[in-house]
Amino acid sequence: MIETHEVVNQVPARAGVDEYAANAPLVDAVARWGSEGGAAASGLHDVGALVGSAAFQRDAERANTRPPVLHVHDHWGNRVDEVEYDDAYHRIMAAAIGAxxxxxxxxxxxxxxNVDRAAAFFLFAQVEPGHACPVSMTHAAVPALELAASGLRDRWMPRLLSREYDPDLGGARVGRPAAGRSHATDPKRSALVGMAMTEKQGGSDVRANTTRAEPTGVDDAWGREFRLTGHKWFCSAPMSDAFLVLAQAPGGPSCFLVPRVLPDGTRNVFRIQRLKDKLGNRSNASSEVEFAGTHAWLVGEEGRGVATIVQMVTRTRLDCVIGTAAGMRQSVAEAAWHVRHRSAFGSLLVDLPAMAAVVADLAVESEAATVTAMRLARAYDDDADASEQAFRRLATAVSKYWVCKRGPGHAYEALECLGGNGYTEAFPLARRYREQPLLAIWEGSGNVIALDVLRVLHREPEAFEAFFGVVADAGGEHAALDLEIAEAQAVVLEVSADPAGSAARARELTERLALVLQASLLVQYAPSSVADAFVRTRIEGDGGLLYGALPPGVDTSAILARA
Structure with missing residues (x-):
C-alpha cells in the first residue's frame, strides 16, 4: 500500500506559552519602570498565560472570522441600532477589562x-488587536471627562474604572417604555467609551466639521445640554455606552458626551448607518453614525472642543505605539518559533545564516518599539515632573509616526519567514499584516503627526530640550550615535529658523528624532548585541534597506536567544 499523505516537518502549534515570561524586553521594561517591587508581575504572568493559550488563540481567530453584524431594526420595524458580536469577542473583552x-x-x-497597564494592554493586543480599540478609548476618555461637570463625572467615572464587562446597552428603545431594569434606578455598573470626530468632508481637518450642537437651555447635574444634528464618517466601536463627539456649537467646535442610554432609561437617538468594510481590524466595528436631535452634554469649555478631545487623542496615540509594538512582538514570536522547528536543505531554518539574520533583525526592531512604548508609558504616570511631561508631548508624536510606520513592513517580513503558510488565514500573521497599517492611520496619519511635531517645535521649545535631555543619557557610547544626535539637533535649529519652509522637512525631522530616541534607549537599557545591531544598521547605515542585511560582527545568536 502506498502512503500518499504523511505530515512531516510541519511546525507544532505555538500554544501553552506565557507570552509575558517569553518576552524578555517587556519583562525588563516592567521591572525597570513599572510599579515598585514588581507588584504587577504576577498578574502579567497570568495574562501572558491566558493570551498564550490555545483557547484564547481560537477566540482571536473566531472573533475575526465571525465579524460584527449591524441590526438597524428589530423584527417589528423598531429602530434598535445594535451591533452583534460573536461570543468569542465578548470573552476577549471580558478578560481584557477584568485584567x-x-x-x-x-x-x-x-x-x-501606566507601565503596568501598558504591559497588560500590550499582551492582549499581541494576540487579538481589534478589541484594543474600545479598551484604548475608554482608558483615554478619563482625562477628558475630568473636564466635565461634576454630576457627569460622578455618574460616568466609576463605570469607566469598573472591571466588569457588560455588553448589554440596556435602556428602552427610542419612543418605547423601558423593559426590565431602569437606568434611572438600577444603572449599568460599567461602561465603554468610543469616539466620533471625523466627517466625510473633513477627515483629519476636524475644524471643517458641520455637525451642529444647539443648546437646549437646560443646565442640569450633567452640565449644559445640547442637541446634535449631523453625520459622522467614522465612529469607532459603535456598541460603546457613550461617545466623545466633536460638533459646532454657537461658540465654536466643542466636545460633547453622547450617551447611548439617557438618564431616564430611554435610548438616545444614535443611528448607525452602516459598518465599514475594512482591510483589517475585522473583530472591531467601525461605523457611520447619524445624529438627529441627539442628546449631548458639554465636556470642557464651549469652543475649546479640539483642545478637550486632545486629552483623549494623546493617550490613544500612545496606545497606537504600544499596539504596534505588540504586533511586532507577535510577528517575531511566530517567525522565531517557525524557524526553530522547520527544516530545509538539511538544517533547521534558524541555523541557516540568511534566515537567522532576518529574524534577528526583526527582533531588534521589535525590541526598539517595545522599549520606546514602555518608556513613553512611564512618562504618563502622575508623578511625572514638568520635564517628563514636556518629553512625552514630543516623544509621543515622534514615536507614533515612526513605530507605526514601521509596523506593516515588519509584519510582511515576518510573514515571509513562514513561507506559504504565512500567507494563509490559518496562521495569524496574515491577519497581523492587515492590522498594522491601521495604527499608522488611526489618530493621525503620517503627515498629520509630522506636522504636530512641527507645532511642538514652534510652540513648546522646552519639549525639545526635555527630549534631548533623555537622549543625551546615551552619549559617549557610540560615536555614530553622538554624531546623529548632533545632526538631529542641527536640523531642529534649521527648521525652527524657517517656519515657512518647515512643512517640507517635517518627515525628515520626525524620522531623525525617532531613530535617535530608539537608539539612545537601546544603548541605555538593552543588551549590547541588540543596541549595537540597531546603531550599526539604523544610525550608521551599515546594512541594507531590507530586514536581514546585517553587517559582519552582529551577534545574531545572542539576539535570537533573547527573542
Missing amino acids: GAHTSAWARPGGGA
Missing part, C-alpha cells in the same frame, strides 16, 4: 501605574 487593560492606570495612580 485592567483599560483604566487600571487611573484606578491605581502612582509611579509605574
Whole structure:
C-alpha cells in the first residue's frame, strides 16, 4: 500500500506559552519602570498565560472570522441600532477589562501605574488587536471627562474604572417604555467609551466639521445640554455606552458626551448607518453614525472642543505605539518559533545564516518599539515632573509616526519567514499584516503627526530640550550615535529658523528624532548585541534597506536567544 499523505516537518502549534515570561524586553521594561517591587508581575504572568493559550488563540481567530453584524431594526420595524458580536469577542473583552487593560492606570495612580497597564494592554493586543480599540478609548476618555461637570463625572467615572464587562446597552428603545431594569434606578455598573470626530468632508481637518450642537437651555447635574444634528464618517466601536463627539456649537467646535442610554432609561437617538468594510481590524466595528436631535452634554469649555478631545487623542496615540509594538512582538514570536522547528536543505531554518539574520533583525526592531512604548508609558504616570511631561508631548508624536510606520513592513517580513503558510488565514500573521497599517492611520496619519511635531517645535521649545535631555543619557557610547544626535539637533535649529519652509522637512525631522530616541534607549537599557545591531544598521547605515542585511560582527545568536 502506498502512503500518499504523511505530515512531516510541519511546525507544532505555538500554544501553552506565557507570552509575558517569553518576552524578555517587556519583562525588563516592567521591572525597570513599572510599579515598585514588581507588584504587577504576577498578574502579567497570568495574562501572558491566558493570551498564550490555545483557547484564547481560537477566540482571536473566531472573533475575526465571525465579524460584527449591524441590526438597524428589530423584527417589528423598531429602530434598535445594535451591533452583534460573536461570543468569542465578548470573552476577549471580558478578560481584557477584568485584567485592567483599560483604566487600571487611573484606578491605581502612582509611579509605574501606566507601565503596568501598558504591559497588560500590550499582551492582549499581541494576540487579538481589534478589541484594543474600545479598551484604548475608554482608558483615554478619563482625562477628558475630568473636564466635565461634576454630576457627569460622578455618574460616568466609576463605570469607566469598573472591571466588569457588560455588553448589554440596556435602556428602552427610542419612543418605547423601558423593559426590565431602569437606568434611572438600577444603572449599568460599567461602561465603554468610543469616539466620533471625523466627517466625510473633513477627515483629519476636524475644524471643517458641520455637525451642529444647539443648546437646549437646560443646565442640569450633567452640565449644559445640547442637541446634535449631523453625520459622522467614522465612529469607532459603535456598541460603546457613550461617545466623545466633536460638533459646532454657537461658540465654536466643542466636545460633547453622547450617551447611548439617557438618564431616564430611554435610548438616545444614535443611528448607525452602516459598518465599514475594512482591510483589517475585522473583530472591531467601525461605523457611520447619524445624529438627529441627539442628546449631548458639554465636556470642557464651549469652543475649546479640539483642545478637550486632545486629552483623549494623546493617550490613544500612545496606545497606537504600544499596539504596534505588540504586533511586532507577535510577528517575531511566530517567525522565531517557525524557524526553530522547520527544516530545509538539511538544517533547521534558524541555523541557516540568511534566515537567522532576518529574524534577528526583526527582533531588534521589535525590541526598539517595545522599549520606546514602555518608556513613553512611564512618562504618563502622575508623578511625572514638568520635564517628563514636556518629553512625552514630543516623544509621543515622534514615536507614533515612526513605530507605526514601521509596523506593516515588519509584519510582511515576518510573514515571509513562514513561507506559504504565512500567507494563509490559518496562521495569524496574515491577519497581523492587515492590522498594522491601521495604527499608522488611526489618530493621525503620517503627515498629520509630522506636522504636530512641527507645532511642538514652534510652540513648546522646552519639549525639545526635555527630549534631548533623555537622549543625551546615551552619549559617549557610540560615536555614530553622538554624531546623529548632533545632526538631529542641527536640523531642529534649521527648521525652527524657517517656519515657512518647515512643512517640507517635517518627515525628515520626525524620522531623525525617532531613530535617535530608539537608539539612545537601546544603548541605555538593552543588551549590547541588540543596541549595537540597531546603531550599526539604523544610525550608521551599515546594512541594507531590507530586514536581514546585517553587517559582519552582529551577534545574531545572542539576539535570537533573547527573542
